[in-house]
Amino acid sequence: MVSLSGDLDIDSSIEFSAKVDAVTSAAAVHVIAELSGVQFIDSSGLNSLVVGARETEHRGGSFVVAAPSHYVTLVFDLVRLGESIDIVGSIDEALALHTAVNAQADS
């Protein structure tokens, strides 16, 4: 799980991408991006989430965005991010979603 806080903009998104890359490059992992502390997100931040999700899934992992703030949700809606990434309201939901995906994969 990666907890983020502050502004997820052109500056910090590079750092975030690098971190996700480092976590997912070795094996299939399941990533929960916890965004409750994020107050600002721009297109670069969104892109880093999209790229992170794509890379993780490509390696057989999963990528869930959890607990975005009201403002961040508005931005997600603006670009219809929900169509390409799983977005849930809380970490519990994310874990539940993760368990469900695992069960589906096992069966």
Added chain:
Amino acid sequence: MTPSSASPPTSVEDVLTRGGPTSRGWLATGAVLVLATLTVVALGLVWRQYEDAKREATEELGSRAILAATVFDTYFAGQLAALSAIAESPSVTSGDVASMTRYFASFRPRKGGIFNAGVGWFDLEGRQRATSDPRGPTTLSFGDRAYFASVISTKKPFVAEVIVGRNSDRRIVVMSVPTKDDRGRLTGVLAGGLVLPPSRQDSRSTDLDYAGLEVLDRVGQQITRRDLARPENAELVSLLRERKQGLLEDTRGLDGSGDHVVAFASSAAPSWVAVLDQPASTVFGDARRTLLIEAILLAAAFAVILGLIWWAVRRARRDLRRQRARVSGWAELTRALNAATSVEGLRQSLATALATEFPASSGLVVIDEGAESNGGKVTVTRGSESSIDLDDRTATAIAQAIGDTGGSPLVLETHQSLHSRLAPLGVAVVGGRSLYGVPLVDQSGSVEGAAALAFGAQYAVSDTDLTLLRAHADQAAQALIRVRRHEQEHDVAVLLQESLLPDELPDVDGVRLAAHYRSGVAGTNAGGDWYDVVRRPDGITHFSVGDVAGRGIRAAVSMGQLRNAFRAYALEHVSPAAIVQRMARHVERDGMATMVCVTFDPLTYDLLYSSAGHVPPLLIDTEKRSFERLEDSASVPPLGWFGEGATSEKRASVAPAMSLALYSDGLVERRGVSLDESIDGVGAAILSSSADPEEAVQAAVGTLADAEQGDDVALLLLQFHDTPSAIRIEIPAEPLLLRELRRRVGRWLTMRGLDASARDASLLALSEACNNAIEHGYRNRPGTISIALSHDDASLEIRVADNGEWREPEPDSSRGRGMLIMRSLMDEADVVSSQDGTEVVLGQRL
């Protein structure tokens, strides 16, 4: 011009220290004491002489009285002897009345005869038996008469009291002797009468000093009086009778009047008393007159000698005062010349010193200030007793004449010499009689001017005068070189300083600016004050005011270096503390400077300040009508006196309708007033001035009195007004900076009154536009993003421009999403590309 070689006849030290006036006070006191002693002794002698004269006068009076008494005795002794001879004649001894009558007839009263009042013989019963009176004996009995009774009882001659004649007013004295028969038996009494001549005080008696002579007979009658009146003063009469002879001083006279001297002597035969009774004033008149004359002479001598002493003392005091004045004048000249910072001031100092030293004369000092100067070259003072008119042309000609003497003094004592010397030069000293001058010769020997004294009355100059004049001139000449160098340096420093200061103030968003700068007034040193304003591309503006310690060119150069350093650091750093910290590196070794740096962000209204030992800025709130100092918790010691990392900065909240005054200490340092009071005075002046910043600056500078405008003064006034409606800023195209940009612009949008959602949308759109410029325009290479913000009631417009190349973004990329976000959020999101770069125009209707 030749150098001065003639040395003065006496040195100025001799002149200044001449005379030992300290002992003169004692001398004067001693002289007065001696004089007083002599006067007392003289007074004693005079008094003694007076007493002697008095005693002599009284003794003389006494001896005259004795003489008078003796005369009386002798006279009466003779008369009685004559009477006794008659009594012993045979016709009397025989007792024959007829014979006696015949004998007595020869004593008929006649002028010059003896017993001119008649002679008569009385028997033992007191009956008159024989008489010289042709009418014959009277039948009256004389037995009760004193002279009869006395002779019968004593058998001795007797002189009776004076009586007034029965039928005339003749005064008669009767004397009597006993008569005896042949066998010696008492037979009767022979009496003879004398008529006293009428009493008169004639010139003869006065010449003999018998004025005031009274003669008292045995019953105390004053026989010199027609009426034989007895004296008023019966007490005195009884005293005279008792003492017989003597002197009475300071007593009442016979008539009872006071302060008389009475000399008296008794004559035994007639039992008379001769009395010399004179008023003391008559007796002692001569003595008193002598005393008076001597006293007057003595007093006159005393007064003359005292006057001489007083004159000497006064003269000594005047000399002392004069000498003191001379010494203090000399010291004052030395001080004034050392303090003089201009040729003008030096001329004034010398002229003032000459006027003090020679108050009666008109002083004249000529020093050329050089071709570049616009000022005059002549200073003239007018003496107290002088009506001399010296215009510049005359003064210059006199200076020329003095210069021509080749270094020796110009001495023109008479009007004639004055005229003959100056007439060829085409000038005349109107009202002048004597003129003396010396050249001002500097160390190199060149004649730089002249000093002269002109007298309205002919004045014979002394060696002392010339020495002083020369000494004054020499001292001024020595100071001249220093003053000239100083003046030159001052001019250069002022020029340098003014050239280093900003020509005009930049436009600063949200702030109106006014500044005042004045270098120290002419005659003092220019210092190293500066003020400066640097508006960074990102809109943040740094203001600074500083003051380099020291004066002249060096300070001005140091100021220039510091100011350049400030400009560089201001562009490099946002933090005022960082700027102040780095400024310290540029202070010369051993140098010192103070400064304050204030940083203002027009987007956020954040104000930060940092000070290094500088006077505190004043924050003035025109709405609350109050002001406060941005105090020293953010202050460190002056530049050059603190180490690395010592500086700090403090935040102050400002709002529209506030002003901030940054100034140098020249504005608030004044004599006799505390710094606090002065700062408050400046704050109050700005508060009460109008809204115009220029006027506020003038009001603040106006708190300085003219006399206090010696130091440099720098003042920078910031007047904050409403949040600007349009701002253009530039920032480097760096991802790292966008968060701060959002914070600042967000604050501006809030202050402009946008609601949270409109603000957030605008900030996101701005971020996307900037991302575009960084990623697409510059492709992450260095560049600059220009942002223009403008806002009015109806709309908000944000323009973001770069100088890079534009590429159409791929739809499913961050850029694609960026464009999507901008277009979704804003009412308008246009991308305008050109060769020069790309501009994104974001518009939102409100």
